[in-house]
Amino acid sequence: MNSSSPLFVARVCPICGSSENRPTVAASVPAETMSWDGLRESWRGLFKDKSFFTYHRCAGCSLLFSPTYFTDERLGALYGDMEENMSEVAGDALVSSQERYFHMIADRLSLRGGYLELGPDVGYFTRKCAATGLFDAFWLVEPNKTVWPALRKSVGDGRDAHMLDTLDAIDDIPDASLAFSASVHVLDHLTDPRATLLRIRKKVIKGGLIMSVTHDESSTLARVLGRRWPAFCLQHPQIYSGASIRELYESAGFKIVHIEKTTNYFPLGFLLRQGLWAVARMNPGFLRHADGIRVALKLGNIMAVAVAV
Ligand SMILES: [Zn+2]
Numbered sequence: 001m002n003s004s005s006p007l008f009v010a011r012v013c014p015i016c017g018s019s020e021n022r023p024t025v026a027a028s029v030p031a032e033t034m035s036w037d038g039l040r041e042s043w044r045g046l047f048k049d050k051s052f053f054t055y056h057r058c059a060g061c062s063l064l065f066s067p068t069y070f071t072d073e074r075l076g077a078l079y080g081d082m083e084e085n086m087s088e089v090a091g092d093a094l095v096s097s098q099e100r101y102f103h104m105i106a107d108r109l110s111l112r113g114g115y116l117e118l119g120p121d122v123g124y125f126t127r128k129c130a131a132t133g134l135f136d137a138f139w140l141v142e143p144n145k146t147v148w149p150a151l152r153k154s155v156g157d158g159r160d161a162h163m164l165d166t167l168d169a170i171d172d173i174p175d176a177s178l179a180f181s182a183s184v185h186v187l188d189h190l191t192d193p194r195a196t197l198l199r200i201r202k203k204v205i206k207g208g209l210i211m212s213v214t215h216d217e218s219s220t221l222a223r224v225l226g227r228r229w230p231a232f233c234l235q236h237p238q239i240y241s242g243a244s245i246r247e248l249y250e251s252a253g254f255k256i257v258h259i260e261k262t263t264n265y266f267p268l269g270f271l272l273r274q275g276l277w278a279v280a281r282m283n284p285g286f287l288r289h290a291d292g293i294r295v296a297l298k299l300g301n302i303m304a305v306a307v308a309v
Helices: 036-043 072-080 091-108 124-130 145-155 167-172 193-203 220-228 242-250 268-280 285-292
Strands: 008-010 021-025 055-058 068-070 113-118 135-141 161-164 178-184 204-215 254-267 294-308
Touching (some): 036 072, 068 072, 091 124, 091 204, 113 124, 113 193, 124 145, 124 178, 135 145, 135 167, 145 161, 161 167, 178 193, 193 204, 204 242, 204 254, 242 294
Parallel strands (some): 113 135, 113 178, 135 161, 178 204
Antiparallel strands (some): 008 068, 021 055, 204 294, 254 294
16 A cells, blocks of 8 residues: 555545545544554554544435545555454354344245355354255355355355455355345445445345344443443444445445344443443453353344335
């Protein structure tokens, strides 16, 4: 990367294209005022006071998004040196959340065809879907190639599985072949989520389903924590609500059939550490002893299910 290349790009609303918006949530030190070195450290969570780009409310569709965000080149560099996502959450807690997401969608899965998942990681959700026996081809977009062997295994032996390292590779999937497409905490990260959904729409059979889990900026948790809500961060160029996720899907040829607030399971010690960090900037190590206890919480996430029309 050229060190003189621009840091930021100006964005219109990624759903409706409006350039009318008003500032709504700002960090104590907004990301758009920081240097590249400072942003790199903040990205890795090294600062006590985390930063994020000021979120604005779109006048057209109500989406909460950052009209100033990293260029694709800078974003690629940041993801390139990021450490393992959510590495502090114990593996079995992640499994519980992903299994819960599967059980929330399982009754709606009946169509046979291809399967697409964005950001499956090692394939906790993938494994549950593969076990239904409904899917004849698996397309898995996972940029972290170190998890590919585990991901391949989650689909099962002898299955037709395709590991894709970029969203562009979605174009390689045969048109109108997918019965189901899923993403868990991916749409919040995309700088052009509508373009990705339009790309997916071409690949889904009419009547096929698409499901996502995203953060919910209209949740009680978000309102109570304000700028300290963990989902306000450098990695999220926009954050949805039930209303704006509906706008997003419907702008890309899908019709929402179900929206539900989801439950997440976290180790108690992790929650206490996060809570103490958010309010008091304390991180006592002894709280690790509480990690054996798992707690179910409505943590400000939404599952949205839509059908290709
Ligand atoms: Zn908008």
